Amino acid sequence: MESVGVGLLGLGTVGTAVARRLIDEWELLGERAGATPVLRAVAVRDLSRPREVDLKNARLVADPGAVVADPAIGIIVEAIGGTDPATALIESSLRAGKTVVTANKAVMAESGPRLTAIAAEHSARLYFEASVGAGLPVIGLLRGSLLGDRIATLDCVINGTTNVILTQMRTAGVSFEVALADAQRRGFAEADPSLDVDGWDAVHKLVILAWLGLGSRVAPAAVDRVGIRHVAGADVAALAQLGYRVRLVAHAERAPGGAAVHLRVRPTAVATGHLLHDVEDADNAVVISSDLAGRVMLRGLGAGGASTASAVVSDIVTAVRERKAPADRAVSAPVEARLLTEEDVEVAGYVRIRLSPEADARALVLQALEDRGIPVDAAVDAPGSELIVLTGTAPRAVHDRALETLDTLTHVDEILGALDRAEA
């Protein structure tokens, strides 16, 4: 059987799992691909470090550039992570006409459309299933399915770390800090957790999904982003009583009939019956709503070496299968998107207020919300003169202004917490 040389950049958790599968299952992969992918070289930072995988005939080298330049290698697998030097290595591989398989969401969010264009120019190919949702094949779904549909919204839980933390806050009744420390101890959060807990990781993935699903190009910095650092345990607990679970929801939508889109990543109270309600711990899920199919959910393990390797190896098999096809199946270039303004984006909310001791404070607050254009879907009294209000759908700007001015009312002691809310 014909063989295709594979070069691997990076031998961390994902790289190791990819190497192991390529070496252990070469025969199966060859059968499925129509030619055998053969691991020929692996670039690592430290040649002397002990490795968990027997690389057999593959060379271990310190210079990733040498792997890219090797004429016996047709497929470059980038498993380094981060944007530098990964972006440059991917770019030089594509310019050399090679196929690239990457798990790198930061690179794909920042430079995906540019790299795709470079690939097209040089009859090269770029695969990135592993960049979003690890073992959850959402990239393949958006590239290859629902091709006659108009997608209206994407709603996702696509960051395992924050979902582990938020799940722990609810089930153990602990604060963000305690749950974070616990997640770090269990290996679910990095020592520096900011990429996850501040929402950047979810932003990167959402930008990629919006590119493929909505055909829109949005810069990561332009995404409406709120992390989970300020989610209070008291809000998680109060919402749990009402049947809601707080998740870091990544949401993208296209305005009906229009070219404008909206992308946000925010902690959101998700109602019982909503497809994201039960997506606990490290699970990821993407819910796609479109005009013909209705809604489709893909759910699976969103992190971990094995599940990420699953996506990378599947891309390698696809790359080998498609090696002789004309390179015209590239993703179409996204349109630079106009963003919806805060006056146009409609959201529902949750707010927890400590009322002042006046007898009519409750009624006055609810009236004040209505006066400011915020429908009240439900109001629930809680101990300690607290009032929980489920606010109805209204523009983000109207919500924000209402909360700001509410804070100054004499019958409001303090606004204790506020979150977006998603109904089933």
Add this chain to the structure above:
Amino acid sequence: MESVGVGLLGLGTVGTAVARRLIDEWELLGERAGATPVLRAVAVRDLSRPREVDLKNARLVADPGAVVADPAIGIIVEAIGGTDPATALIESSLRAGKTVVTANKAVMAESGPRLTAIAAEHSARLYFEASVGAGLPVIGLLRGSLLGDRIATLDCVINGTTNVILTQMRTAGVSFEVALADAQRRGFAEADPSLDVDGWDAVHKLVILAWLGLGSRVAPAAVDRVGIRHVAGADVAALAQLGYRVRLVAHAERAPGGAAVHLRVRPTAVATGHLLHDVEDADNAVVISSDLAGRVMLRGLGAGGASTASAVVSDIVTAVRERKAPADRAVSAPVEARLLTEEDVEVAGYVRIRLSPEADARALVLQALEDRGIPVDAAVDAPGSELIVLTGTAPRAVHDRALETLDTLTHVDEILGALDRAEA
């Protein structure tokens, strides 16, 4: 822009929705496909019947063979249903080197591998996303994703009609007959419901999924099949009390390390926390367990004209995209599978028994189960001298023999109900 002629066979609910999308969205579809699919002819049984869609320039004809023979038509969309004449029309289209898109699960289950081989011989292509799960793109997932994984099991709710009936039995507390009549009134069940309620529809879909997911060819008649006609409302209610929902679960598994497979379609008590537990009404879901990705679930609308049309039109766009690619991406031929015997297939169960009035009947029955090799996971007393036993995992044959011999014991008045059980 280049165009590709499309011929449609059948103008029922699905065909109408497909025609409408092709006509209304030709520009969008053309952009996505790289050439415009143009509907040129539609074959219907009765030319005089009024139509819900304006076919514009497409010819309406009575002879499907004329559509297949039309040299201006490159893509044949089969939306007739049933095996005859659909199978012959698909075959003759493929032999003419044409691309076929079909929604026909009966044809694909009975003849899929043979038709795929014919397609390969004649450099033709065969797409069948709509044959399983309507708008839920599981065929695309199995053909294009998880390609480096070894899939161990598939667990599916893939028949909307039975799921609507079973959901109604639980929520309204009615019998199968009442729920069926209600489903028929609401358009969820046919006048002759046997294809659905006896499990054949789910069998057809499962056979297709096992072909693509396990690489195994199993004849529909060889699938272990139990329909839902004999599911008692009392069992549905008793199980609901214990946190279980009864669904018609389609299950396929490959024995670890072996070539033998097992396919079954049976009403199954699904525990809270299981991914299929919440799949209510007409929703469909497929849960795939594999060695790298872990488990992946795809969930969506499993029936209806629009969602089925979504899959058909997506296949048309793919067909147009791939029209110039070498026809070497066909599904590999499945292996004629050895089936696991009932001695090898392990299941857990539920059984509801009316005890005789003896004082020690309960203890004796539980002892009798253990004596026959059936672990008792839990035993719950119910009104009317009823005993509910959740039986632990044991071979199917051991379960069946135990129930048969239990029925003859003097301390057992009657075995009132028995079902498979699936835990989270």
